[in-house]
Amino acid sequence: MAGIKTAISLEQGLLEQIKKNAEEMNISRSKFFSIAVKEFIQRRQNQKMLAKLNSVYGDEMDTDKFENQDAMRNKQFQLLKDEPWK
Known part of the structure; x- marks a missing residue:
């Protein structure tokens, strides 16, 4: 793609940093x-x-949802803890 020339105004210090980094x-x-x-x-x-x-x-967690999941997990654990595993 062909470049297009443009003019912009910059603070002197910023231009010096640009020059330094480009070099x-x-x-x-x-x-x-x-x-x-x-x-x-x-x-x-x-x-x-x-x-x-x-x-x-x-972006906020639904704490009720997680509390319900924890309660269900604990209940399942209690129901299955005495079951023999094969």
Whole structure:
């Protein structure tokens, strides 16, 4: 895909960090920006997906459900503890 030139304004300190990191990675500043922006977008998409999943499934545990499961497990254990296992 062909690249498109664009102009952006950055703080001087941030630009220096970008230059330094791009040089360390032996890539151009443009490539550095492309990598950084792609990773940022992917991270945001992952966060959005997680938020959607949490809204569907709920991010709070239903403690009543787990208490009922524990009670059922204990009852089954009590019923089967004297059964011979083959």
